[in-house]
Amino acid sequence: MDVALIVQTIPQLLNGLALTVLLTTASVVAGSFIAIPLALAGASGSRVISLPVRAYTFVFRGTPLLVQLFLVYYGLGQLEWVRASVAWPILRDPFWCALVAFSLNNSAYTTEILRGGLRAVPPGEIEAAKALGMPLLLRIRRIILPIAFRLSLPAYGNEVILMLKASSLASTITIMELTGTARKIVAQTFAPYEVFVAAALLYLTVTFLFTSVFSLIELRLSKHHRRIDNERKAAEPARLSRELA
DSSP states (O other): OOHHHHHHHHHHHHHHHHHHHHHHHHHHHHHHHHHHHHHHHHTSSOHHHHHHHHHHHHHHHHSOHHHHHHIIIIIGGGOHHHHTSTTHHHHTSHHHHHHHHHHHHHHHHHHHHHHHHHHTSOHHHHHHHHHTTOOHHHHIIIIIHHHHHHHHHHHHHHHHHHHHHHGGGGGGGTOOSHHHHHHHHHHHHOOHHHHHHHHHHHHHHHHHHHHHHHHHHHHHHTHHHHHHHHHHHHHHHHHHHHHHO
16 A cells, blocks of 8 residues: 555545535535424324325335436436526536435435434423414424434434445536546546545544534534533532431
């Protein structure tokens, strides 16, 4: 293994890494905006509202992301009404096709993650909000969604990491993100081992950064729970002393 070639290759991959991070971040943000109303609809008690959401998540979670990417990139261009629409200048660009496919796929997984978090919200919290006279939208904004997001955060963090790794599929539709750039350099240097080791190191670096950010967010959101646990632990010796007395 040529370590010098690995070190030399890393700077050449940084432009591709920037595009990977951009594509991942944009897909996650767009997918989250789609997933929040879908999760609320899916967690509702109405089958009329929840069944279309479950059908949507079933389709996008049950088919490979690569197939979805090809359907958007190659399939939409076959439809005359799509080529005649105002969206065609966007949909003929590989980056936007990848963003659409990744966002829809990410929103399906995020919907199920948030739906599980919504169902795990303690009913007592909701009843207390109702007793205070909070209207439904205010309960959702101030009580239900914050608790559901905190409960869903570990699984959501894993989904973001999976989306980062799945972004490598964009190289199949000519996007020069990190994997696409690595394949281009391999064609020039004929050194696949060293080049892909360099790409893997960059993926690991970004994964570590994303994981650290989610760990910090989770730590911050659970701060009040740790304070309550510490207060309980501090009060435990006094309680035992009273019981023994």
